[in-house]
Amino acid sequence: xxxxxxxxLKGSPLRVITCVAMLVLSAPAVSxxxxxxWSGFGFDGKQDFAAQRFPNSFSLFSEQEDGAGxxxxxLREKVGELRTSSFLVNTTSTGSIGPDAPSSVALGFVLDxxxxxxxxxxxxxxxxxxxxxxxMFFDFKEMAIVSTYPFSVNYIHxxxxxxxxxxxxxIVENMYIGAGKANLFDRFVEVLVExxxxxxxxxxxxxxxxxVDPAVxxxxxxxxxxxxxxxxxxxxxxxxxxxxxxxxxxxxxTIKGHAIGNRMSASxxxxxxxxxxxxxxxxxxxxxxxxxxxxxxxxxxxxTSYIYGSYLRVQAEExxxxxxxxxxxxxxGEVKKVPASQTYVDDWPAxxxxxxxxxxxxxxxxxxxxxxxxxxxxxxxxARKQLSAFGKVVQSCR
Amino acid sequence: xxxxxxxxxxxLLVAGSIAVAQSTTSKGVANAVLDGPLTPQVKMQAVxxxxxxALDRYFSQTNQAKSKNYQLIRDDIISNSGQYVLSVAVxxxxxxxxxxxxxxxxxxxxxxxVVRADLDLNRLNxxxxxxxxxxxxxxxxxxxxxxxxxxxxxxxxQSFDDKVYKRTDVNAELDMAGNMNNSVTxxxxxxxxxxxxxxxxxxxxRAIVNSxxxxxxxxxxxxxxDVVKWxxxxxxxxxxxxxxxxxxxxxxxxxxxxxxxxxxxxxNVEAIRNDYRTGNDLSSATLRNTAKGVRLAEVPYLxxxxxxxxxxxxxxATGLVRVNVTVTGKVLDVSGRFPKTASSVGPVQIAxxxxxxxxxxxxxxxxxxxxxxxxxxxxxxxxxxH
Numbered sequence: 114x115x116x117x118x119x120x121x122l123k124g125s126p127l128r129v130i131t132c133v134a135m136l137v138l139s140a141p142a143v144s145x146x147x148x149x150x151w152s153g154f155g156f157d158g159k160q161d162f163a164a165q166r167f168p169n170s171f172s173l174f175s176e177q178e179d180g181a182g183x184x185x186x187x188l189r190e191k192v193g194e195l196r197t198s199s200f201l202v203n204t205t206s207t208g209s210i211g212p213d214a215p216s217s218v219a220l221g222f223v224l225d226x227x228x229x230x231x232x233x234x235x236x237x238x239x240x241x242x243x244x245x246x247x248x249m250f251f252d253f254k255e256m257a258i259v260s261t262y263p264f265s266v267n268y269i270h271x272x273x274x275x276x277x278x279x280x281x282x283x284i285v286e287n288m289y290i291g292a293g294k295a296n297l298f299d300r301f302v303e304v305l306v307e308x309x310x311x312x313x314x315x316x317x318x319x320x321x322x323x324x325v326d327p328a329v330x331x332x333x334x335x336x337x338x339x340x341x342x343x344x345x346x347x348x349x350x351x352x353x354x355x356x357x358x359x360x361x362x363x364x365x366x367t368i369k370g371h372a373i374g375n376r377m378s379a380s381x382x383x384x385x386x387x388x389x390x391x392x393x394x395x396x397x398x399x400x401x402x403x404x405x406x407x408x409x410x411x412x413x414x415x416x417t418s419y420i421y422g423s424y425l426r427v428q429a430e431e432x433x434x435x436x437x438x439x440x441x442x443x444x445x446g447e448v449k450k451v452p453a454s455q456t457y458v459d460d461w462p463a464x465x466x467x468x469x470x471x472x473x474x475x476x477x478x479x480x481x482x483x484x485x486x487x488x489x490x491x492x493x494x495x496a497r498k499q500l501s502a503f504g505k506v507v508q509s510c511r
Numbered sequence: 512x513x514x515x516x517x518x519x520x521x522x523l524l525v526a527g528s529i530a531v532a533q534s535t536t537s538k539g540v541a542n543a544v545l546d547g548p549l550t551p552q553v554k555m556q557a558v559x560x561x562x563x564x565a566l567d568r569y570f571s572q573t574n575q576a577k578s579k580n581y582q583l584i585r586d587d588i589i590s591n592s593g594q595y596v597l598s599v600a601v602x603x604x605x606x607x608x609x610x611x612x613x614x615x616x617x618x619x620x621x622x623x624x625v626v627r628a629d630l631d632l633n634r635l636n637x638x639x640x641x642x643x644x645x646x647x648x649x650x651x652x653x654x655x656x657x658x659x660x661x662x663x664x665x666x667x668x669q670s671f672d673d674k675v676y677k678r679t680d681v682n683a684e685l686d687m688a689g690n691m692n693n694s695v696t697x698x699x700x701x702x703x704x705x706x707x708x709x710x711x712x713x714x715x716x717r718a719i720v721n722s723x724x725x726x727x728x729x730x731x732x733x734x735x736x737d738v739v740k741w742x743x744x745x746x747x748x749x750x751x752x753x754x755x756x757x758x759x760x761x762x763x764x765x766x767x768x769x770x771x772x773x774x775x776x777x778x779n780v781e782a783i784r785n786d787y788r789t790g791n792d793l794s795s796a797t798l799r800n801t802a803k804g805v806r807l808a809e810v811p812y813l814x815x816x817x818x819x820x821x822x823x824x825x826x827x828a829t830g831l832v833r834v835n836v837t838v839t840g841k842v843l844d845v846s847g848r849f850p851k852t853a854s855s856v857g858p859v860q861i862a863x864x865x866x867x868x869x870x871x872x873x874x875x876x877x878x879x880x881x882x883x884x885x886x887x888x889x890x891x892x893x894x895x896x897h
Contacts, residue, residue, distance in 0.1 A: 160830030316600055316627075374829030379866060384874055387831060387864040392536070395602050395627055431603040433538045434625045502610060 146196060147310055149220040149250060150380035151204040153185045155372030157225035157247075157350055162343050163371060165336050167227040169285035170244070187290055188222055191298050192305070199310040200250075207382040210253050210389070217254040218312060219377040222301055223247045225350065226265070229281055230462045235454035237271040241462065242284050244297050247354060248304050251377050255314040256391050257363040261354050262304045268295045311361060316510040318356070319365035319394035320349035321432075324401045332405045334461045346370075348400060351469060355476040362510040365391055394432065396506055401426040403442065405464050416452040421463040423471050429503050439503040441496045445471035480504040535632040537572075538602070539565030543622045549606065557624045562596040563589045565628035566635075576854075576889035577639070584642045588635070595635050599626040640760060640892075654896070656762040657770055657805060658814035659780055660840065660883075661787045662749055662876055663741035665822075670737045677730035686721040741788050741819075748873070749818065749880040756884035760892060762812070770808045777804025787817055791839075802843060802850040812853065812896070814887065816840025818879050823868045831864045836875040838883045842891060854890035856883045 154174060156163040164171045174184055195202040202220060210217050226245035231238055245265035252259045268288055272280075288297050323345035330338055337344040349367040357364045366373055369391065378386045404424040411418040422444060429439040447467040451458050471490075478486050482500040487493075541560035543553050566588065570581040581588070588595055604624040606614040614620070700707040754764045767780050777800040786793045793801070793815070805813045821835040839857035843850045861882060863875025 159828045161825075161827040316602065368828055370828055371830055374826075374864075375831055375866070378829075384865055384870040385877075387829075387866075387870070388874055388878065393538075395600070431625060434540060434603055434623070436603045436605065436608075436625075 146199060146201040147218060147312055148203050148208075148216045149200045149218045149310070150206075150208040150216075151189060151192060151202055152219045152221040152377040152380040154188055155221050155223050155376035156370070157223050157372055158343060158346050158370050159368070160371035160375060162340060165340070166343070166347075167224055169229070169282050170224055170227050170289075172282065173286055173289065184289055188298050188301070191302050195302070195305055197306060197308065199308070202305075208380055210381050210383050210386050214254075216312075217381070218250055218252045218259065218310070219380040220305075221249050221251065221372055221377045222298075223249045223372040225263075225347075225354070226465075227285070228462055228465065230459040231276055232459050233275075233456050234271070234452055237273060238275055239269065239271050239455075240276050240281070240284065242268045242281065242288065243462070244285070244288055246297060246301065248301060248308060249372065249377075250308075250310055250312075251366075251373055252312055252314065252363075253378070253381060253386055253389060255317075255363070256389055257314050257317060257365050258353070258357060259312050259314060259363045260308065260310050260361075261357045261364075262308050263354055263358055264297075264300050264304045266295045266297045266300050311363075311511075313511070314363045316395040317365050317392060318362060318396045318398065318507065318510050319391075320352050320367055320400060321394060321397040322399045323349045324399075326401070326403050329402055329405050332460070332464060348402065348468070352398070352400060352472050352476075355469075355472040356479075356507065359473065359476040360480060360507050360511070362507055365394055396438070396510070397430060397432045399428040399430075401428075402468070405467070407460060407464075408446075410448060414453065416450055416455070418448050418450050419458075419463070420446040420448055421460070421467040422446040423464065423467040425468070425471060427475070429506065431506075438506055439499045441491055441493070441499060443471060443475055443490050444492075445474060445490060479507055535569070535630045536627055537565040537569035537630055538625065538627050539563070539568055540623065540625045542624075545606065545618065545620050545622050547618050549611070549622055553622065554604075554624070557622060558599055558601065558626060559592065561624050561626040562599050562628045563592050565599075565626060566592065566595065566630065569630060574886055574889055576886070576893035579893045580639050580642070580889065584638065587642070588638060595631050595638075597629040597631050599628045601626055636759075654762055654812055655765050655810040656757055656812040656814060656842075657765045657767045657778075657808075657810050658750075658753060658757070658816075659767045659783050659801075660749065660753060660814070660816045660818065660880070661784055662744040662818040662820065662836075663787060664744060664820040665739055666742040667740045668737050669739075671735040674733040674735070675730065676733075677728070680727040680729075682725040682727075684723045686719075739789075743784055743788060744820070749876050752877055752880040753814075753884040756881060757814075757888055760888035762888070762891075765810060770805065770810060773808035774804030775807055777801065777807060779804075783815070791817065802845045806845045806850075811844060811846035812891075813843045813845055813850075814840060815843065816857070816883060818876055818883075820872055820876070823871065826864055829864065831866060832868050832871040833862055833864055834868060834871040834875045835860055835862050836872075836879040837861075838879040840883050840887060842887050842896075844896065853894065853896050854887045856886040856890075859883070859886075 156167060156171065156174075158166060189204050192202055192204060194204065200218075200220075208214065208217060208219070224244065224246045226243065228241070228243040228245075230241040232241075233239075243265060245263065248262040248264070249258055250260040251257070266288055268284055287293060288295055290298070325333075325341055325344060325348075330341070333344065337347075346367055353364040353366065356362060368374075374387070378389075402423070403426055404422070406420075406422040406424075408420045408422065409417060410420045424442055424444045426442045427439060428437070430437045445467055447463065447470055449463040474486075474490065479500060481504065482497050484494070484497065487497045487500065539561040541557045541564055543557045543560075545553070567585075570578050573581075602625045604611055604622070606617050606622050607620040609617070700709075750766070754766075757764045767778060770778050771780065779797075779800070782797050783793060783801060786797050801815075802813065816839055819837045819839075821837065824833050825831075826833045837858050837860050839859075841855040842853045844853040859879070859882060861875055861879040863871045863873070863878060865871035865874055
């Protein structure tokens with residue numbers, strides 16, 4: 114009798130055991146969790162601009178850096194060795210970027226907005242402090258943000274005297290390390306627990322260029338008016354963040370900046386990680402902030418409602434061939450109510466809200482734009498076809 | 512159904528290729544003229560052609576020597592393109608500019624596809640090397656090479672104030688012209704016992720003075736070049752990187768210190784290092800002795816060069832430390848009667864980033880060493896030195 118594969122085991126219990134063992138061995142790993150390397154607290158945008166953009170947070174971060182109660186240590190303790198169904202946070206060792214590395218994903222807390230607004234209302238001062246950040250997963254093999262989960266915490270209170278810089282700083286500090294409900298680090302952990310990590314990068318999309326019409330300049334706060342290039346980077350990163358969040362697509366960052374280039378790179382042992390460059394985009398998006406308007410919407414004895422409107426031109430193309438997919442202007446209006454007793458109105462937070470909500474609405478609608486949405490936010494029914502074409506491109510990046 | 516592909520792999524001039532971490536990608540484009548509906552076969556062929564176009568574009572972005580080496584074996588590579596193009600992602604496709612879902616009924620027109628291809632760079636480099644003159648030379652006939660590359664950092668810069676010489680020439684001329692009339696009349700009247708005397712004087716004068724002063728200012732400024740002293744740095748890591756690149760290119764690399772004895776003492780690594788401590792070039796005597804010594808040791812190729820580490824600065828975007836390294840080097844063929852330059856590189860500036868100066872410097876030196884060695888070995892291969 115000649116040899117036949119498997120004949121020796123045919124019908125025997127040993128054969129069954131062998132088959133089961135082979136199945137177990139050939140099956141994917143039981144845990145599909147991707148190990149992600151903790152990188153700590155970072156700032157969105159350029160490092161040398163962080164002190165102006167996040168004055169209170171940067172001051173806290175710098176003063177307490179490497180100290181006993183530094184923000185990084187507190188944040189790391191809160192994150193701990195978090196394990197979810199899709200990832201495991203490694204806070205104790207550094208990763209590798211080599212071809213055999215099981216994971217080259219870093220997780221960071223990236224602060225992207227610090228908004229402080231003080232408005233006098235009826236003999237009191239209304240203080241608003243809004244901090245916005247992202248739980249960002251960045252893959253250094255792909256040099257792309259593979260997932261990002263934005264979140265924000267607002268703190269509002271009134272007081273009888275004009276708040277000092279120390280008052281504001283104390284509020285901001287409390288929002289990081291205080292025991293109150295408005296705690297950004299606690300919110301970060303809540304967001305992480307719900308996060309799903311997708312490390313697939315099929316195609317790369319990026320906001321490559323942003324322009325701001327000179328007519329908008331007067332509306333900007335001094336910190337942006339004097340640093341228009343940084344304002345453009347801010348808009349680009351915010352747009353990308355909304356696209357990634359709503360469409361679950363990886364996006365290329367506009368710049369590496371402090372968060373990716375410095376803090377997240379430090380999660381890897383190999384110093385060559387600092388040399389990695391952002392790859393060329395497969396699809397590029399160009400933004401142009403054309404107009405910001407403030408229109409009185411309704412006026413009653415108790416106060417006035419204003420609409421803060423933003424107009425944004427969005428262009429998308431495949432840059433290699435120059436094939437256009439989208440060229441349209443979208444718009445959005447957000448209402449702000451101003452009590453009659455309010456003697457000064459801080460307009461910028463309302464304008465910013467209008468712009469960022471426009472980004473969010475656009476990103477959420479792009480994969481299946483409705484007629485109503487197109488009518489309300491574009492006005493040209495013909496633009497729906499373009500949006501659908503661009504939506505398919507975005508989906509192809511998943 | 513009859514479809515003729517008349518135009519394949521239209522070569523555009525704009526190329527885009529990137530190398531990130533372990534993967535290398537490049538974009539490519541291909542066209543096909545349709546004479547019937549677009550079939551999967553036509554599409555597949557166009558995508559394959561676009562992948563080949565991506566390969567061509569990748570090498571068009573590399574250095575001239577490597578690009579030349581690629582041209583020599585291009586036919587072999589594209590006939591097995593599947594081995595080198597790992598995967599392709601279709602980025603856009605259209606027929607006469609119309610998206611495919613709108614051009615379903617079009618049966619004639621130009622189909623265009625753009626792809627991003629993932630290239631197996633290791634395999635490509637191995638193929639290039641296996642086809643090089645050096646690789647095809649028997650091991651016994653392979654050439655030895657030795658090298659002395661020096662990494663150095665400025666320790667002091669003595670600057671000299673400009674020496675200024677000033678000269679002023681004044682040329683003064685005075686023209687004077689004048690005349691003077693002086694007439695005196697005296698009279699005397701005598702009446703009886705009285706005498707009356709009277710006189711009158713008439714004086715008139717005129718003088719013209721013209722003066723001209725011409726001033727010429729001149730001089731010269733002599734600037735003296737800075738005297739730079741260099742601190743030489745450890746080069747073990749950098750040497751290993753360069754030796755690795757030259758070895759992979761098919762050369763038998765012998766560390767220079769092992770040749771000192773065989774060169775009869777003419778090759779003196781310390782003398783070379785000392786020369787580079789104070790200048791950018793070797794002294795004539797050191798260069799002559801080194802070339803002679805290497806030839807005496809029967810090593811045909813000598814690679815020399817410097818990697819100058821610049822001052823550290825802060826990268827404004829990331830806040831990291833940035834260090835620049837300027838690399839310059841050449842390979843001399845000393846096998847003939849007179850040494851001749853076989854290949855050269857630089858000066859090329861390479862920047863390195865890191866959380867501290869040590870990491871930034873190591874990154875910059877490592878990249879600079881690899882860049883220089885690759886450029887030199889590619890050029891040697893392209894010129895047929897082996």
